[in-house]
Amino acid sequence: MKIKHRISNNWESNQSKIMQKHGFSVEGFDSIEIEENNVYFEIKPYLDKWNAMDIRYPEFTKKEIKDSLLSAKNGSHNHGYPMPDDDLGYLNLTYDLTNYCESCGIGLKQKDSFRIKNTPKEGKKRMFQLIWVNDEIFVDTSLFNEVFKPLGIKSKKVLKYKKEIAFENVVQLVIPETEENLNLKDNPKEDCCECNNWKYQPMPQGFYPNYLNTIAPIFKSKEYFGSGASAFKRIFIVKELRDKLIELKIEKINWYVPTK
Ligand SMILES: [Zn+2]
Incomplete structure (x- = not known):
């Protein structure tokens, strides 16, 4: 697994020059994808100062995804909206x-x-x-x-x-819901000041921890994920079912986040 960052900004010319010194060619509205390494930490103070958008995400090898006995679903075909929309x-x-909170979902x-x-x-x-x-x-x-x-x-x-x-x-x-907690200590959270609930930010930050009990071949987390007014429970799928869906070309392998 590699941790990567997608960095987007409307680069001013002096910012482009600083980025160039670190080996990145950016101009105007532009984004780059880079690994989280020493060079990233060198440019990070600048990115913070410039308010550049910086999204941190994991990139897994196919082997890591295939070897995982349980995967979180993080991608799907979409087919329209629930009605009436x-x-x-x-x-x-x-x-x-x-028990619905309009503010956090x-x-x-x-x-x-x-x-x-x-x-x-x-x-x-x-x-x-x-x-x-x-x-x-x-x-x-x-x-x-x-x-x-x-x-x-x-x-x-x-x-x-x-x-x-x-x-x-x-x-x-x-899809049944588990009662077991998922402890994602490194995953940023978002608090709701209306209902005092919280949810994990939706972007995975690495492998998800494995559950002690797999309650069904496909099940939902107890915790909520999401940002702004959207909240959802994360769906987990066991290897056999996941592999079958990929083999049938119904699902894509990069829609799955491995657990460890
Ligand atoms: Zn709320």
């Missing part, structure tokens, strides 16, 4: 909002089916997520029957928006 109408329709509890406009074309995006909904997964029914159902995973119906009829070709996976 105006004034966040889907929130009222789909969730119990009793924590506390949603699903009470009803998701409504979507349509399903992906046959054979495309056989597993997908909806924009704004990072902790639910939708799969085509044939994939559900072939891969998920034999593992004891349950499904929920998904309704066609306005018609209120269940789709025959897509279902939502029922």
Whole structure:
């Protein structure tokens, strides 16, 4: 694993000159991806002074991802928005909002089916997520029957928006939540001053720690992740299921963060 930084800025000419001295050619609106090494720590005080955007992230080898017995999902096909998407109408329709905090997004509890406009074309995006909904997964029914159902995973119906009829070709996976804590001591947190809850910032900062108990082939963290008004629980998938989905070319290997 390497720790990398994606650094973006609107570089002024004197800043470009300083960057050039350290071996980086940047001009105007520009971004670079560099490893976290001595050179990075040399330029960091400048980046801080200039308020350059600096996103820290891990880069894993394929072997590290493949060897991991449990992976966190950090990428997906998307297929549109939960409906109705105006004034966040889907929130009222789909969730119990009793413990929901509008400020940080924590506390949603699903009470009803998701409504979507349509399903992906046959054979495309056989597993997908909806924009704004990072902790639910939708799969085509044939994939559900072939891969998920034999593992004891349950499904929920998904309704066609306005018609209120269940789709025959897509279902939502029922993903259980673990009670076990995930201790990410190096992962920055975000506090909410409205509800006093907190969540981890969503960008992984390295391997996730492994759970003592894998409660299901696919499950959600107890903790929330997210930034601003968005909060979601991280989805974890065991190796066998992950490898199957990659082998079937449904999922991409770089959508998975290994655990250790
Ligand atoms: Zn809150």
